[in-house]
Amino acid sequence: MPRFPRIDPSTAALPGSLFSKLGHKLAAWTGELYPLHIGDTWMEPPPGCRMEDLTVAEYPGLHRYTTVHGYRPLLEAITERVGRLQGVPTEPEQVLVTAGATGGLSALIRTLCSPGDEVLLIAPFWPLMRSATLAMGGTPVPVPFFEQAHDPRSAVEAVEAMRTERTVAICWNTPHNPTGRVIPPAWLEALAVWARKHDLWVIADEVYEHYRWGGAHVYGRSLAPERTFSAHSFSKAYGMTGNRCGYLVGPEAVMTAVRRVTTNTVYCAPRASQIAALRALEGPGDRWAAEAAARYAELGSDAAARLGVEPPRGSTFLFLDVASALDERGLDGLLFDLADEGVFVAPGLAFGPYPHHIRVCFTAAEPAIVRRGIDRLARRLAGRDDAPTGEAR
Amino acid sequence: MPRFPRIDPSTAALPGSLFSKLGHKLAAWTGELYPLHIGDTWMEPPPGCRMEDLTVAEYPGLHRYTTVHGYRPLLEAITERVGRLQGVPTEPEQVLVTAGATGGLSALIRTLCSPGDEVLLIAPFWPLMRSATLAMGGTPVPVPFFEQAHDPRSAVEAVEAMRTERTVAICWNTPHNPTGRVIPPAWLEALAVWARKHDLWVIADEVYEHYRWGGAHVYGRSLAPERTFSAHSFSKAYGMTGNRCGYLVGPEAVMTAVRRVTTNTVYCAPRASQIAALRALEGPGDRWAAEAAARYAELGSDAAARLGVEPPRGSTFLFLDVASALDERGLDGLLFDLADEGVFVAPGLAFGPYPHHIRVCFTAAEPAIVRRGIDRLARRLAGRDDAPTGEAR
Numbered sequence: 088m089p090r091f092p093r094i095d096p097s098t099a100a101l102p103g104s105l106f107s108k109l110g111h112k113l114a115a116w117t118g119e120l121y122p123l124h125i126g127d128t129w130m131e132p133p134p135g136c137r138m139e140d141l142t143v144a145e146y147p148g149l150h151r152y153t154t155v156h157g158y159r160p161l162l163e164a165i166t167e168r169v170g171r172l173q174g175v176p177t178e179p180e181q182v183l184v185t186a187g188a189t190g191g192l193s194a195l196i197r198t199l200c201s202p203g204d205e206v207l208l209i210a211p212f213w214p215l216m217r218s219a220t221l222a223m224g225g226t227p228v229p230v231p232f233f234e235q236a237h238d239p240r241s242a243v244e245a246v247e248a249m250r251t252e253r254t255v256a257i258c259w260n261t262p263h264n265p266t267g268r269v270i271p272p273a274w275l276e277a278l279a280v281w282a283r284k285h286d287l288w289v290i291a292d293e294v295y296e297h298y299r300w301g302g303a304h305v306y307g308r309s310l311a312p313e314r315t316f317s318a319h320s321f322s323k324a325y326g327m328t329g330n331r332c333g334y335l336v337g338p339e340a341v342m343t344a345v346r347r348v349t350t351n352t353v354y355c356a357p358r359a360s361q362i363a364a365l366r367a368l369e370g371p372g373d374r375w376a377a378e379a380a381a382r383y384a385e386l387g388s389d390a391a392a393r394l395g396v397e398p399p400r401g402s403t404f405l406f407l408d409v410a411s412a413l414d415e416r417g418l419d420g421l422l423f424d425l426a427d428e429g430v431f432v433a434p435g436l437a438f439g440p441y442p443h444h445i446r447v448c449f450t451a452a453e454p455a456i457v458r459r460g461i462d463r464l465a466r467r468l469a470g471r472d473d474a475p476t477g478e479a480r
Numbered sequence: 481m482p483r484f485p486r487i488d489p490s491t492a493a494l495p496g497s498l499f500s501k502l503g504h505k506l507a508a509w510t511g512e513l514y515p516l517h518i519g520d521t522w523m524e525p526p527p528g529c530r531m532e533d534l535t536v537a538e539y540p541g542l543h544r545y546t547t548v549h550g551y552r553p554l555l556e557a558i559t560e561r562v563g564r565l566q567g568v569p570t571e572p573e574q575v576l577v578t579a580g581a582t583g584g585l586s587a588l589i590r591t592l593c594s595p596g597d598e599v600l601l602i603a604p605f606w607p608l609m610r611s612a613t614l615a616m617g618g619t620p621v622p623v624p625f626f627e628q629a630h631d632p633r634s635a636v637e638a639v640e641a642m643r644t645e646r647t648v649a650i651c652w653n654t655p656h657n658p659t660g661r662v663i664p665p666a667w668l669e670a671l672a673v674w675a676r677k678h679d680l681w682v683i684a685d686e687v688y689e690h691y692r693w694g695g696a697h698v699y700g701r702s703l704a705p706e707r708t709f710s711a712h713s714f715s716k717a718y719g720m721t722g723n724r725c726g727y728l729v730g731p732e733a734v735m736t737a738v739r740r741v742t743t744n745t746v747y748c749a750p751r752a753s754q755i756a757a758l759r760a761l762e763g764p765g766d767r768w769a770a771e772a773a774a775r776y777a778e779l780g781s782d783a784a785a786r787l788g789v790e791p792p793r794g795s796t797f798l799f800l801d802v803a804s805a806l807d808e809r810g811l812d813g814l815l816f817d818l819a820d821e822g823v824f825v826a827p828g829l830a831f832g833p834y835p836h837h838i839r840v841c842f843t844a845a846e847p848a849i850v851r852r853g854i855d856r857l858a859r860r861l862a863g864r865d866d867a868p869t870g871e872a873r
Contacts, residue, residue: 088597089648090679091707094737095594101740104548125545131536132543138531138752143524150525151722152518155497186579186724186746193744197615201488202595204481219744222590224617255482286483314484329544329751331579331724344487347494351586351612352745353579357753358722359531 102218105437108419112426120452121460124431126264126403127451130326130379133371136363149359155350157184157334158361164368165334172296173306173317173336180339183346184332184361186353188294188320191335193219194348195316198341199256199288200225206290207246209233209259210439211266211406213292216258226253229439233266239277246278250285257282259307260292262299262401265438265446267387269400272305279310287314294320294333297376299401300384313338321364323403325372326379330360383450390449390461394468403450406435410443412468418442421467430463495611498830501812505819513845514853517824519657519796520844523719523772526764529756542752548743550577550727551754557761558727565689566699566710566729573732576739577725577754579746581687581713584728586612587741588709591734592649592681593618599683600639602652603832604659604799606685609651619646622832626659632670639671643678650675652700653685655692655794658831658839660780662793665698672703680707687713687726690769692794693777706731714757716796718765719772723753776843783842783854787861796843799828803836805861811835814860823856 089095106113106124113120131137143149156162162179170177185191192215200206202224208216210229220227230249236242246257257278261270282289291307296319307315316337322328333356335345349355367375387399399405414420418434422445425432435444447464449457482488499506499517506513524530536542549555555572563570578584585608593599595617601609603622613620623642629635639650650671654663675682684700689712700708709730715721726749728738742748760768780792792798807813811827815838818825828837840857842850 088645089592089594091681092731092733094591094734095597097594098591098737098741101737103736103740104743127544137536138542139535140532142532143530149531149722150720151520153722189747190745198487198491199482201482201490202617204488215744215747218740222741222744224595252481288484327543329542329546329748331746331748331750338485340485341487343496344491344494347496347611348491348615350497351608351615352583353724354582354608355722355724357724357750359752360750 097221101221105214105433106431109422109426109431112423113431116426116429118429119456119459121430121456121463122451123447123449123457123460123464124433125451126448127328128326128379128403129451129453132326132363133367133375135370136325136367136372138359138363140366141359141362146362149362151358153355153358153361155346155355157182157356158358158365161361161365164365168368169336173308175308175312177336178339181336181342183335183342183349184356185335185349186331186356187322188292188318188333189215189219190331190349190353191333191345192216192290192292192318193223194345194352195290195335196220196225197223197348198344203253204255205251205253207249207254207257211435211441211444212439213260213264214437216260216292228254231440233268236274239273242274243277243281246281254285254287256288256290258290258292262295262304264295264402265404265406267399267402267404267406269299269302269304272303275305275307276310279307282314283311289315291315291317293317294323295402297324298380298383298403300380302400304401308336321367324376325364325367327360327363330357330363332356332360332364382454386449386454386457389458390447393461393465403448405447405449406438407445407447408443409445409468413443418445425464425467428463428467430460432464490614494614498607498826499824502815502819502824505816506824509819509822511822512849512852514823514849514856515844516840516842516850516853516857517826518844519841520721521719521772521796522844522846525719525756526760526768528763529718529760529765531752531756533759534752534755539755542755544751546748546751546754548739548748550575550749551751551758554754554758557758561761562729566701568701568705570729571732574729574735576728576735576742577749578728578742579724579749580715581685581711581726582608582612583724583742583746584726584738585609585683585685585711586616587738587745588683588728589613589618590616590741591737596646597648598644598646600642600647600650604828604834604837605832606653606657607830609685621647624833626661629667632666635667636670636674639674647678647680649681649683651683651685653687655688655697657688657795658797658799660792660795660797660799662692662695662697665696668698668700669703672700675707676704682708684708684710686710687716688795690717691773691776691796693773695793697794701729714760717769718757718760720753720756723750723756725749725753725757775847779842779847779850782851783840786854786858796841798840798842799831800838800840801836802838802861806836811838818857818860821856821860823853825857
């Protein structure tokens with residue numbers, strides 16, 4: 088019984104920050120910081136789409152609630168865009184403006200899952216998808232995927248092996264955080280057929296839709312619109328992570344319920360953030376995203392080459408097996424050593440059963456800084472003797 | 481089993497908007513609108529604290545994530561202020577910046593309640609406290625309070641009558657939405673003693689702390705800091721409802737868990753909104769709130785006089801028993817008639833077992849508009865013949 092001083096046991100068991108072990112080192116570091124651990128961008132949002140561009144004179148009531156559903160002009164712009172890009176007829180009632188993709192996905196889990204219901208997560212997964220499932224009462228079930236799937240058939244075999252009577256949904260994200268891959272359309276088509284066969288919901292996290300180069304991408308809703316929700320983010324699209332604005336699209340009857348959940352968790356997305364997003368959609372957003380994609384592609388490719396791995400096809404991440412660089416201290420030892428040089432990376436266990444992997448974001452700081460950080464990382468992975476400083480060892 | 485096309489039954493049962501019945505009338509209305517139904521303010525935020533005042537030049541990374549905990553300078557300013565106003569030693573680790581008070585309260589319910597656990601809500605209650613409790617897996621238990629409580633003893637008797645083995649928390653809000661009352665300190669002291677006796681948590685919703693005139697106010701944390709959470713809102717304090725920024729304060733161990741919940745529901749409060757709040761706290765906020773309070777007091781007093789009820793002591797609302805103005809159509813009939821004149825009010829059932837009450841907000845539009853709306857309402861309540869237009873009847 089969660090009476091004072093006890094709380095709900097499932098909440099007490101929620102995972103903490105990925106970076107909590109490194110928090111004190113991050114706080115103490117005074118040199119040049121290489122923040123390769125967090126998914127963000129160094130680029131400011133497009134001109135005209137910044138807070139300083141939004142005036143009360145132009146937008147009376149700029150600081151007041153919107154409806155829970157969203158700012159109407161933004162809803163209409165999203166609806167038009169989603170219908171066009173995804174090739175699926177879409178109505179505003181199928182769209183909900185959310186507090187980032189995060190806000191939409193967590194409310195969706197709450198809507199779909201009764202306690203104990205299982206959500207299959209293509210692994211490695213986005214860490215917040217696991218913790219959001221836990222926080223909203225579902226049971227996340229990682230599906231080791233990229234190591235098993237080589238074609239549509241093996242992709243289905245990978246998820247089918249983890250399906251149980253309690254499975255209610257499958258969740259994928261593509262372009263993929265953390266591997267930098269883009270899941271081939273034929274695989275997704277096969278997964279959609281399989282989901283339909285088993286009456287499962289589909290959750291397609293597509294927040295990196297703008298960031299891919301090489302490899303075709305297919306939107307989940309184009310495969311099974313009756314059962315698929317797609318999550319999108321202005322954060323990732325236009326460099327507005329701190330604005331907390333994104334959207335969720337899906338079947339109308341369920342979206343009405345999701346809207347009722349979000350009424351209670353955030354009420355509405357921030358109005359200024361919604362207007363900023365609209366200005367990006369209607370103005371410089373596409374050009375900004377295209378420029379960002381070109382720069383991200385170059386940075387990702389260079390980082391991969393320096394680290395000796397395949398270049399990313401999308402997203403803003405690389406996922407590296409660093410087993411050969413670990414000593415008896417395991418991954419923590421490597422993370423601490425790197426932190427002692429100002430290099431912060433995310434531990435593989437945050438993304439599933441990957442105790443020897445790290446995730447590297449190549450866009451969270453100015454390119455020159457990222458390059459120096461990647462260089463430090465590469466030298467550390469190549470061998471201790473090659474490291475730039477030796478005193479900590 | 482919530483498989484396609486079914487969803488979680490408890491989500492499917494969540495209440496919809498208070499105003500859904502009136503939505504089509506609101507959308508269709510083309511005359512002067514009297515939005516007495518929603519809690520908001522006509523005032524723009526203080527100069528210097530608006531989005532247009534926040535520049536990338538002054539705040540590099542203005543559109544990027546903050547930590548989940550919050551923007552550090554804001555956390556420090558909140559901590560200092562809370563310690564001073566509430567008279568309780570407070571550390572930043574006890575504070576969480578949230579997506580409005582709403583975001584904090586819903587995450588708190590998720591943290592405190594296992595499924596089926598009961599939260600006593602002083603009634604009439606704030607509607608979102610009921611639905612947030614439902615949405616986050618708890619069971620809201622309304623306590624008809626203001627009609628029963630006349631002194632500390634009867635206040636305790638009212639809540640004790642509804643306590644069960646599943647009760648984990650009591651929630652009050654003061655200054656009170658919707659009645660405009662301020663709960664007397666002696667009553668709250670008695671409730672805190674009772675909560676301690678029964679190992680209950682205390683949730684004190686204090687978002688209208690700035691808006692009271694006449695009648696002493698006591699902060700919940702000053703009575704039982706070891707078990708009390710207080711919710712606060714920059715929305716209500718400084719006219720920033722659309723910014724989605726507030727804060728929650730409480731015992732550190734639990735606040736760490738609440739932080740983990742909000743990581744998944746919103747990640748962090750919007751950075752620009754946090755900076756705007758800091759600028760208000762450090763600059764013109766107090767003066768703005770004092771001016772607002774003076775104007776609200778006058779408006780509330782005039783509205784009460786026109787409607788023939790006691791003037792409000794705080795908040796921005798009046799809660800009226802309109803039984804004598806209802807015909808065979810009940811409250812819906814009155815709401816529809818009022819909507820036909822552009823006057824929108826909130827139905828009493830949204831606030832508990834009050835089928836013959838309405839809530840009126842006297843601050844959501846320019847004072848002159850509110851006065852005209854109150855006048856139309858008063859004439860309608862006084863009798864049909866006195867109404868300004870008769871054709872709809």
